[in-house]
Amino acid sequence: MFPAAPKTQLVLGSPGPATVAPKDVHFYDFLKPWLGDGLLLSAGDKWSSHRRMLTPAFHFNILKPYMKIFTKSADIMHAKWQHLVTEGHTHLDMFEHISLMTLDSLQKCVFSFDSNCQEKPSEYIAAILELSALVAKRHQQIFLNVDLLYYLTPDGRCFRRACRLVHNFTDVVIQERRRTLPSQGIDDFLKAKAKAKTLDFIDVLLLTKDEDGKGLSDEDIRAEADTFMFEGHDTTASGLSWVLYNLAKHPEYQERCRQEVQELLRDREPKEIEWDDLAQLPFLTMCIKESLRLHPPVTVISRRCTQDTVLPDGRVIPKGVICLISIFGTHHNPSVWPDPEVYDPFRFDPENIKGRSPLAFIPFSAGPRNCIGQSFAMTEMKVVLALTLLRFRVLPDKEEPRRKPELIMRAEGGLWLRVEPLSASQQ
Numbered sequence: 001m002f003p004a005a006p007k008t009q010l011v012l013g014s015p016g017p018a019t020v021a022p023k024d025v026h027f028y029d030f031l032k033p034w035l036g037d038g039l040l041l042s043a044g045d046k047w048s049s050h051r052r053m054l055t056p057a058f059h060f061n062i063l064k065p066y067m068k069i070f071t072k073s074a075d076i077m078h079a080k081w082q083h084l085v086t087e088g089h090t091h092l093d094m095f096e097h098i099s100l101m102t103l104d105s106l107q108k109c110v111f112s113f114d115s116n117c118q119e120k121p122s123e124y125i126a127a128i129l130e131l132s133a134l135v136a137k138r139h140q141q142i143f144l145n146v147d148l149l150y151y152l153t154p155d156g157r158c159f160r161r162a163c164r165l166v167h168n169f170t171d172v173v174i175q176e177r178r179r180t181l182p183s184q185g186i187d188d189f190l191k192a193k194a195k196a197k198t199l200d201f202i203d204v205l206l207l208t209k210d211e212d213g214k215g216l217s218d219e220d221i222r223a224e225a226d227t228f229m230f231e232g233h234d235t236t237a238s239g240l241s242w243v244l245y246n247l248a249k250h251p252e253y254q255e256r257c258r259q260e261v262q263e264l265l266r267d268r269e270p271k272e273i274e275w276d277d278l279a280q281l282p283f284l285t286m287c288i289k290e291s292l293r294l295h296p297p298v299t300v301i302s303r304r305c306t307q308d309t310v311l312p313d314g315r316v317i318p319k320g321v322i323c324l325i326s327i328f329g330t331h332h333n334p335s336v337w338p339d340p341e342v343y344d345p346f347r348f349d350p351e352n353i354k355g356r357s358p359l360a361f362i363p364f365s366a367g368p369r370n371c372i373g374q375s376f377a378m379t380e381m382k383v384v385l386a387l388t389l390l391r392f393r394v395l396p397d398k399e400e401p402r403r404k405p406e407l408i409m410r411a412e413g414g415l416w417l418r419v420e421p422l423s424a425s426q427q
Contacts, residue, residue: 028302030135034163035230036223039372049210051372054224057204058375064275065199066109066376070383071272073105076118077384078391081419091397093414094241098384102233102240103128105380110201110225111173124169127162132234134159136406166229170222177202178218201228228373235297236377238408239363240384241415242295243288245401246343248394248417253345257284258389262427271390271427273383281382284389286345288381292363294343299328299405301365327362328405336360390427393420 028041035041039050056062077097084092100118103125107113115122134155138144150156199207205221216224247254260283265271302324309317317323332340337347337360346352364371371377388394395418401411 030138031230033159034131034135034166035227036219038220038223038227040227040231047369050216050220050224051368053208053210053216054205054372056208057201058372060275060375062199062204063376063379066105067273067275067379067383069105069108070380071387073101073108073118074384074387076104077101078388080118081392082421085419085421090418090420091416092419093416094244095237095410095415098240099129099233099237100125101384102237102380103229106229106232108200109376110228111170112200112202113173123165127165128229128233130158130162131166132230132407134162139407166226167222170225171218173202174218174221174225177206201225231371232373232376234408236380238295238297238410239288239292239377239381241411242297242409243291243381243385244388244394244417245396245411245415246291246294247287247389248396250343251395253283253287253343254389254394257287257385260284261386261390264386265390271387273386278379278382281386283345284382284386285378286348288378288385289348289361289363290343290345293331293337293347293361294341295403295409296327296331296363297408298363298365299326299409301325301327303369325362327365328409330360330362391422393422394418395420 032041037046039047039054042050077100080097081092084090104115104118107115107117107125115125117125137155138150138159144150144153144155151160202221202225205216205224209215247257260281264277264280265273302322304322305317305319308319311317331337334340336357359366364374364377397416397418399416401413401415404410404412
């Protein structure tokens with residue numbers, strides 16, 4: 001999956017020591033022109049400082065208002081599905097529809113911007129999708145690792161053009177937001193917005209300060225916003241698409257999830273998932289986690305050891321070695337997960353979790369550099385999955401999808417499922 005690296009590489013596919021190690025820069029350099037020095041790509045003191053500063057952006061008080069955004073974006077997607085079904089289109093590519101839905105949500109959560117991208121073309125959204133595809137394509141073409149060569153190719157020129165478009169969009173939002181801030185009392189102004197529950201990610205980035213009272217520069221804010229848009233859409237779309245696939249293949253689990261949601265929302269109109277409801281969906285949560293084990297959105301991560309690391313069997317990984325940690329391999333290791341190809345949500349029953357290594361299940365990575373947005377992602381997946389199962393029955397397509405690991409876990413030619421709208425009485 002990764003191109004050749006300049007140092008020795010080691011592939012790990014089982015739970016091991018949680019050692020602090022920075023990300024290997026070789027592959028991630030391909031993303032630098034797009035994402036800048038955000039959390040994904042920064043290192044050292046800058047990463048530590050930004051991680052501390054951005055952690056409040058994912059506090060549950062910030063996430064709570066996003067619930068309505070997730071619901072609205074899911075409503076739009078489901079209305080599209082209803083329309084397509086009435087026209088006779090019951091086979092849908094989950095990746096295509098869910099990716100647009102997650103991008104729609106993210107634009108609203110990050111920028112408070114509604115592009116209506118699920119219903120009409122958006123130049124900004126098209127650019128993000130193009131950048132993701134170009135990076136995935138480039139890192140499979142070793143001869144294009146050299147920037148000088150890459151930017152002479154048509155793909156390289158497209159990449160630069162799409163970067164400019166995405167950066168210009170983010171810069172305009174930041175500059176406009178700064179212009180609307182009062183010249184004095186900025187903190188009070190933003191805190192008032194927070195009390196009114198209208199804070200978006202840009203607001204939080206403008207509000208945050210380090211221990212010395214210094215805020216983020218416009219360049220830093222752009223890097224973090226662009227990173228969140230990149231990391232937050234594809235991974236969540238992959239997680240949602242594959243859990244719908246797994247539930248389509250296991251109708252008994254799908255029906256149990258549906259009954260759990262129906263019972264929760266039985267006397268409510270409109271049918272909306274609220275923050276406190278999330279803890280009342282234990283089986284649905286188990287189904288999501290088992291799908292993330294079987295089909296982790298990110299299949300491999302890369303780390304460079306900053307010190308000699310002793311493995312449980314006594315062998316030592318020397319300092320400087322680049323480790324490719326196979327999340328997919330760990331999740332499919334039969335010594336850790338018996339019958340690893342079997343979809344069994346009960347693996348995540350509280351009784352069955354006891355005694356299992358916390359590093360046996362790492363869909364969001366692990367250690368200090370784990371995914372800062374995992375609560376955001378899990379919240380969105382729970383809301384969208386619950387509403388989807390409340391309104392539709394999902395059925396498998398005739399052809400079994402082939403897993404296709406790129407930047408995220410995809411399916412060759414798309415992940416196609418059949419959808420059947422449920423009547424009001426069935427909901």
